[in-house]
Amino acid sequence: MARQSRQVRGTIWRVRRRRDGVGRGTTIVSNTSQKPRARRITPARKGRISICPDHPTTCTVRLRTYARAAARRSAFERRPGEALIQGSSAHGGRVWSAAVRRGVRCVEPGRPARATQQPVRPSERAVLHRFRDRRRRTSPPRGIGRAARRPVVASVRDGRGGALRDRLPARGHAHPPERRERVGRSQPGRGGCPLLPRGVRCLASPAGADGGSGGRDLIRPTGCASTHRKYQCPEGTFGAPVLGFSALLTHPSAAEGVLMHRIRMLSMATTVALLLSLVVVAGAQAGAQASSTTRVANNIAPWLGQSKLVSHANPSGRVYLSVYLNNRNEAGLSRFLQDLYRPGSAVFHRFLTPAQFHAAYSPTAASVNAVKAFLAQKGLKVLSSPANGMYVDAIGSVAQVEKAFGITENVYSYKGRQLRANAQAPIVSAALAPIVSFVGGLDDTDALIQPRIKSDAPPGIGFSTPGPCSTYWADHSATVSPAANQYGATLPWTPCGYTPAQIRAAYGVDQTGLTGAGVRVGITDAFASPTIVADVNRFSANHGLPPLTASNFQQIVVPGTFNAPENRFDPQGWYGEQSLDIEWVHAMAPGAKIIYAGAQRSTQVLDHALIDMIDNHLVDVVTNSWGINGEFITRYGHVFADERAFQQAAAEGISVLFSSGDAGDVAALRGVAMASWPASSPWVTAVGGTSLGVQNAAGAKVEWGWGTYRSTLTGGVVGGGGTTVTGNAWSPWPPTFQYGSGGGTSLTFLQPSYQAGVVPNALATTTTTLGGSTINLGAPRRVTPDISLDGDPSTGALYGQSYNVSGDALIDAGCTPLGQGMEYCERRLGGTSLSSPLFAGVLALVDQARFSAGKGAIGFVNPALYKNTTVGAPSSGAAIEDVLPPAAPTALVRNVENADGSLSTNLRTINSVPASATGPVIEGADTSLRTTAGWDNVTGLGTPWAPALVPSLAAQP
Numbered sequence: 001m002a003r004q005s006r007q008v009r010g011t012i013w014r015v016r017r018r019r020d021g022v023g024r025g026t027t028i029v030s031n032t033s034q035k036p037r038a039r040r041i042t043p044a045r046k047g048r049i050s051i052c053p054d055h056p057t058t059c060t061v062r063l064r065t066y067a068r069a070a071a072r073r074s075a076f077e078r079r080p081g082e083a084l085i086q087g088s089s090a091h092g093g094r095v096w097s098a099a100v101r102r103g104v105r106c107v108e109p110g111r112p113a114r115a116t117q118q119p120v121r122p123s124e125r126a127v128l129h130r131f132r133d134r135r136r137r138t139s140p141p142r143g144i145g146r147a148a149r150r151p152v153v154a155s156v157r158d159g160r161g162g163a164l165r166d167r168l169p170a171r172g173h174a175h176p177p178e179r180r181e182r183v184g185r186s187q188p189g190r191g192g193c194p195l196l197p198r199g200v201r202c203l204a205s206p207a208g209a210d211g212g213s214g215g216r217d218l219i220r221p222t223g224c225a226s227t228h229r230k231y232q233c234p235e236g237t238f239g240a241p242v243l244g245f246s247a248l249l250t251h252p253s254a255a256e257g258v259l260m261h262r263i264r265m266l267s268m269a270t271t272v273a274l275l276l277s278l279v280v281v282a283g284a285q286a287g288a289q290a291s292s293t294t295r296v297a298n299n300i301a302p303w304l305g306q307s308k309l310v311s312h313a314n315p316s317g318r319v320y321l322s323v324y325l326n327n328r329n330e331a332g333l334s335r336f337l338q339d340l341y342r343p344g345s346a347v348f349h350r351f352l353t354p355a356q357f358h359a360a361y362s363p364t365a366a367s368v369n370a371v372k373a374f375l376a377q378k379g380l381k382v383l384s385s386p387a388n389g390m391y392v393d394a395i396g397s398v399a400q401v402e403k404a405f406g407i408t409e410n411v412y413s414y415k416g417r418q419l420r421a422n423a424q425a426p427i428v429s430a431a432l433a434p435i436v437s438f439v440g441g442l443d444d445t446d447a448l449i450q451p452r453i454k455s456d457a458p459p460g461i462g463f464s465t466p467g468p469c470s471t472y473w474a475d476h477s478a479t480v481s482p483a484a485n486q487y488g489a490t491l492p493w494t495p496c497g498y499t500p501a502q503i504r505a506a507y508g509v510d511q512t513g514l515t516g517a518g519v520r521v522g523i524t525d526a527f528a529s530p531t532i533v534a535d536v537n538r539f540s541a542n543h544g545l546p547p548l549t550a551s552n553f554q555q556i557v558v559p560g561t562f563n564a565p566e567n568r569f570d571p572q573g574w575y576g577e578q579s580l581d582i583e584w585v586h587a588m589a590p591g592a593k594i595i596y597a598g599a600q601r602s603t604q605v606l607d608h609a610l611i612d613m614i615d616n617h618l619v620d621v622v623t624n625s626w627g628i629n630g631e632f633i634t635r636y637g638h639v640f641a642d643e644r645a646f647q648q649a650a651a652e653g654i655s656v657l658f659s660s661g662d663a664g665d666v667a668a669l670r671g672v673a674m675a676s677w678p679a680s681s682p683w684v685t686a687v688g689g690t691s692l693g694v695q696n697a698a699g700a701k702v703e704w705g706w707g708t709y710r711s712t713l714t715g716g717v718v719g720g721g722g723t724t725v726t727g728n729a730w731s732p733w734p735p736t737f738q739y740g741s742g743g744g745t746s747l748t749f750l751q752p753s754y755q756a757g758v759v760p761n762a763l764a765t766t767t768t769t770l771g772g773s774t775i776n777l778g779a780p781r782r783v784t785p786d787i788s789l790d791g792d793p794s795t796g797a798l799y800g801q802s803y804n805v806s807g808d809a810l811i812d813a814g815c816t817p818l819g820q821g822m823e824y825c826e827r828r829l830g831g832t833s834l835s836s837p838l839f840a841g842v843l844a845l846v847d848q849a850r851f852s853a854g855k856g857a858i859g860f861v862n863p864a865l866y867k868n869t870t871v872g873a874p875s876s877g878a879a880i881e882d883v884l885p886p887a888a889p890t891a892l893v894r895n896v897e898n899a900d901g902s903l904s905t906n907l908r909t910i911n912s913v914p915a916s917a918t919g920p921v922i923e924g925a926d927t928s929l930r931t932t933a934g935w936d937n938v939t940g941l942g943t944p945w946a947p948a949l950v951p952s953l954a955a956q957p
Helices: 002-005 268-277 329-342 354-360 363-376 398-405 502-505 532-542 569-586 606-615 637-651 761-765 832-852 860-869 945-954
Strands: 028-031 062-065 153-157 162-168 184-185 202-203 238-241 293-295 310-311 317-325 391-397 410-413 417-420 426-428 436-440 476-481 491-492 520-524 553-556 593-599 621-624 654-661 685-694 701-707 709-712 717-719 724-726 730-740 744-750 766-768 773-776 783-786 789-791 798-805 815-817 822-829 891-897 904-910 913-914 921-923
Touching: 162 798, 293 398, 293 520, 317 363, 317 637, 329 637, 363 391, 391 398, 391 606, 398 822, 410 593, 436 637, 491 891, 502 569, 502 685, 520 569, 520 832, 520 891, 532 553, 532 569, 532 798, 569 593, 569 798, 569 832, 606 621, 606 637, 606 701, 621 832, 637 654, 654 832, 685 832, 709 913, 730 904, 730 913, 744 761, 744 766, 761 783, 789 832, 832 945
Parallel strands: 476 724, 520 593, 520 621, 553 593, 621 654, 654 685, 685 789
Antiparallel strands: 028 062, 153 162, 162 184, 202 238, 293 426, 310 410, 317 391, 317 436, 410 417, 476 491, 685 701, 709 730, 709 904, 717 724, 744 783, 766 773, 798 822, 815 822, 891 904, 913 921
């Protein structure tokens, strides 16, 4: 052993007197069978290496050492069947790096290595390679004596994608570095960036940086300013060898966003001299600051790697930014929230006031002032900050922001938009590093947030919903020729648009005797419709609802709103969203007070509207019908900044609802099926959509999951007052997906405790690619939605809004002229933008009942819905009624106005699609999502039945 110990002197794989090193003469054999065939592998290489991610994978090896004279077991030798090596030595020492070698693979921890086990992709990391004795001597190579073993510096990457400066000790053994210091992150297109070596490709990892088996799609490398090589992996992707994977030990690291940097080995004398004067920084920015500054992690636009550079941003352009701060004692807050919603806990439903939350968890005044001082010192104009100190707003020119944060602001083309974004992560002082969580406004990512409203035309002028149509489900049908294949020849016309009385009856709201009196319901959207009060009052007058007055409606201006730059992201598109939300909260809870907060723009300030409501406890329930399609696959700081607001809402007893989305599993948009944010947050209630068939005035109904597929009857002609439709052929066939309830598995958030044991494990641990391949996500994840109500536009509800007169007879039909070129129209509309305000109205009834009993609001309602509420069959009268797929192929027909003013007759399927032109119909289909008995990822738990749900939730302590 002494001879072997001397052989490995000078390596970085030594633990405790270098006994744990892989010395000369060591043979590494595959662990894929109990009797592996040993394969000799060169103990060291100068160039690129790969390592196993430490979590949730471990690198497993079996070693057998052969000394020059006889075979001897080393400290890390393992016979077949013995315990696996998981990153620490048998002597309790630490192993901080090791290379991946041929014949060894990475597997999940805690599981035996079997021939059938699926390997896990190794990650890439730059490490110092151990020095080899090129002359095959048993003594150390020349230059590795005591005098030569001086501190050397190399760069590796930490678990968050940043760079670490690691110094090896001057004397003694090469144990793990004692000192680490963050110096920057890798960004695309900058000098000094990490390069993509030969034999390595870029892979997407939709499962996050957890070493999962998903995300095998190749990603095009991005350009890298360098004279050495010219490619690197985009931010948020992972470098991996093209060939098979093998592994040795690895130092613990999250391996997120890891890129590889090649360290060239020179002669020992030259190497020592060079490394004493240089710090090789893998992933460091060009011009990275000294140790007095640091770059803010997760502060690069997640879409940047898929965009195209257009130009440098206008230096004189204005940037409205928000510096978000970390809460204090976040671990303590997490524990408190778990107890707050655990029945039997000493603090169950004992909600905090805003002042109590500030005192216990919000950033301190000193932290807020430090951020303000930093911004002012950099020449930026400091604006507002909320009472909870969650963010500090500031404004400045592009040139000022670039100088203040050490970044470059460019304009990029992404999915048809031109968006501004920072090319590097922003720099803040080291003193602010523990305080600042995210610098918002440096990019236009939030412009991707959109209203969930679904219509066939944007507001401005109105849109048509031409007849024929049904008052109740299937009370007006047509015979179509040719028949719609699997769906038959007799099809009902779509409903004209359900009224408040019909929807209230369908969910039993009219049977509760409650109006939401004394309850405050908040709504956040972007902008503010100038005709909102007049529109809601016309709608109310038409449907027997009380008017909005100063006592039951308030529109607030969020601090900082009017400091925002001019918006260019479709303000009119949000007017319909505002009208729909307010009218249907009012329809479900006509006695509740509605508080509307509209941001001046649909970007950064949008979350300020929600934060302001929460921080001042202005509401008891807040509904939000906006979000992005899917999640940010890479870690993005804005997501976690808003999570702190959702946690504060839960601590104060505020129910936060979000529409789950209208694009099904979003795989067609994102390549991978996933839930949509913010609905995917474990601290909000995600509200999905259904297809609702109201059968009579008493509220009898049929209801299915919402998944709409569309086909058009070419040459269709309607006759006999809508009793017949004759045409040439249905095209395309099978119908193509149009829209459906958003849902699916989160790639960002792990499973919350309230979903454990309720959500099927298969849904919580896997997702699929657009091509249908299964991705194993490992640990269970959050899955949406939680509950559902009517959302299908083909079975949607009426809403009213003022428009410009169009001059088109179909668009203007049935509208009320208002003068000055304006008209008021009521049209059918849907989407989960309808579903969320409907459920907000139901929760207003719950809170009214609780207030009447002397209790507080229900607050964050998910734990009660999942653990303390009865779920029964459809129409069973249970608090939540399960939603099932259609028992037979079901579809509607509706007329749609074409651009030239002509009409086309469309078929819209109900939660189903044929598997092929003549094949069976897949019932419950919503992209890859499926409506099934029990909890499903189209409708969640099911739909509420207010006469049972309201007293059930009101009875809780």
